[in-house]
Amino acid sequence: MIKLSSLNRLFVKLLLGFWLGSSLIIGFVAVLPLLQQNHDKQPMTAKQQQLLKRTAKPFIEDPKLLEDHKALKRLHRHRSPNGKMIKFYITNDQDLVINSRQVPRTFREFLLISEEFNAPMSHQFRDELIFGPYTFTAGEQEYRIYSRVPDNHPRPWFFFFNDHKLLTTIIAMILSGILCGFLAWYLGKPLRSLKQSSNALASGDLSARVDDSIAARGDEMGELAQAFNTMAQSIETMMHNQQRLMGDISHELRTPLTRLQLSLALARKKQQSSVEIERIGYEAEQLEALIAELLTLSRVTISNTENKVHLELAESLSQILDDAEFEAEQQQKRLLIDIPENISLDHYPKALSRAIENVLRNGIRYANSDISITAIKQHQQVVITIKDDGPGIEDVELEKIFKPFYRPDSSRDRESGGWGLGLAITQAAIKLNKGEIHASNIAPHGLKVVISLPERICRSN
Template sequence: MPNRLFIKLLLGFWLCSSLIIALVGLLPLLQQNHDKAPLAPHLEKVLAGVAQRMQANPSLIPSDFLRHWERHRSMEGKPLRLYLVNSQGQVINTNRVSRSVRNFMLMADEEKHPISHQFKDELVFGPYAFSLQGEPYFLYGRLPDSHPRPWFFFFIENKLLTLSLAIALSGLLCGLLAWHLGKALNSLKKSANALAQGDLSNRVDSATTERNDEIGELASAFNSMADSIETMVNNQQRLMGDISHELRTPLTRLQLSLALARKKGQQSTETDRIAYEAEQLERLITELLELSRAKLSTNETKVHLGLAESLSQVLDDAEFEAAQQGKRLTIEIEESIELSHYPKALSRAIENLLRNAIRYAAQEISLHATHSATQVHITIKDDGPGIDAQELEAIFKPFYRPDSARQRESGGWGLGLAITEAAITAHKGNIKAQNCQPHGLEVTITLPA
């Protein structure tokens, strides 16, 4: 089966160029057909009358008969000029022959019968053939005459403008074809970018998938691929959550056994170590479950609420924690900011960022929230040591902890920022980190308003 997209491109450009060539090529033919007409009876009667007088009196030919006749005759108040032509094509009654008359003689000779032709400001007609003393003669007439010209004459007389319009029309038609193809490709590109940024629910619109060409087939294949990826990733997250949940059962039994051993007086350095590691394992499992819930967004529904109200408890806790460490937290949130969000997920994301900032800040931490018509911007900044530039994007990956300025001394497993990134992605937002000058780290969250 022929390539349908190839056929669209071929027919589009071929029809476009053919249409322009046909329109431009038809203009001279339209002009010729409009101006050229059979010789009118009243004009033929005038030429026949003059010819009959010369046939009746051959001596009129070398005389000024025609010039004298023109002075006393007119048609509808317009002067009539006559041209007598011999068999050699020479005009014998005057030496002044206009270019239009000469052009008409050639035109009439090709037609082989009497015609009339409307030039820009005169009407030329003939020839009326007659013979005198065995010699053929031809009589032509010219009459000043102008009449309204059709619209296409404007384009014939203004060739540069006609060429410009043809180029513009060609560009318009090709532009429509390019838009028809580019719109679908742009929709496909947006969906691919959204999928790459973690929005697994994004799909190519139905207008693109319903196209009966290769682009429509590609869009359908892309949606099928996106469905498979979303299912696979969700299954993976559910598996991680299920495994983490199942690990709690043997861990609970282990902690219960330790409690019973301590109750029986069997406490030792080894049991204390086992209890510590069990506690660490409990915290790890809790964070894994939190990461799974954040990625699946199955633990709560969205609400439309003011940002300051939604984060009030988290901000109070952060101010208290900063004060306990002798550091200052500055909070600036516009009261008018409202958005649809998952309160627990967003609060956990901001809480993780604020705790990191407080932990590594020297003295100052700040949180600023502003909004525009379409977005909400939240910026958390500290004056700590910052992070190596090559690690700025990796810090949001699960189990990643930088070995540079922010050390591993805090413990943890590198899941806090991964949970934050998952929560922001669930809101269809984005998060990025960058170092400040002369030192410090700034994390910016952008959410749809």
């Protein structure tokens, strides 16, 4: 196994992803008020101080003006040379505003901030600038003067979020969702690939593997993908070796079987026939047929040498359909054939013909009177359906009938004298053509076999 660095572990990736993402979002939202406060709060400039000093000068020279309501009113509605309304507020030693009865909330807030600042300052609110105080003495009392100017100084764009808390919360939730979505995709992609490969392997596709891009990942997902590919490779090798061994044994059995049949022929020629010899001859014929079936299954499964062609389905099946019609007539049964001539597909003709022949002959053998074979095009698939009105098969055995050497203990049983290889050969031939085969019972009685084949086979052998 590949040793992974601690930083490449999936746990560390998830921890850092969630922690950094949430920390950045929370930190950004938490730091915004502090940044805005530091940006809006500045020391009072010399120009602002001169304006306050100039405004306070008449009151220093004539303290009685502080008791003149008209003079104070004019002070509260002073206009600057550029036309902006400048308001001044004078407070006494008890911090009470003496020139206005209505004190805005922003000015009261500024008084609290200025006490903490401990120096003359200016503060930018959303729509106005307040600065001060300038302290002066009129008569024997001390006063402070402040100024409030409608103004909008340029502010960094990110201060917009501090002024719109709800929108900031929504954006933070969206960013958090995007982060979680990315992490979910990062985890889900290899898991989906593993699931697809597992399902393909379980359905019999021994070549199914996880994508190399996922196996090359340096985390636990990559290790899991590599382990799966190793397991799939071992299973494929084991199955191919088993199938090759079966084919090799079947092939090797033909030599002694041929000698046995030759010895039987010589014995019969010498008129040494007996019940025992006839029985040996019968069993030798059965053994030869079994070996032939095993060799056929081996060729279809692992050593197909046939070339793929694009041909009309009716043309490929013409010979077996003729034979099937003849066999049905001999048994006083009816065979309905509905295969349009315009249906064509990529396939291996001999393998496909053998598959259809096995199913069709089974249907003729077990049907009471009627058998049908139809073909249609459906969603870039060619669907072939074979039905009969025979006794059917137990539902629990429908998926098992395609396994080698399996014969159901039902009405379709050992009366045929077969070995349970016909439908196994059929399934192998259908898989060779990249198709699927399923069997189901028909109410009230009968069996339906559905074969789905792609019109185009992408991979050629």
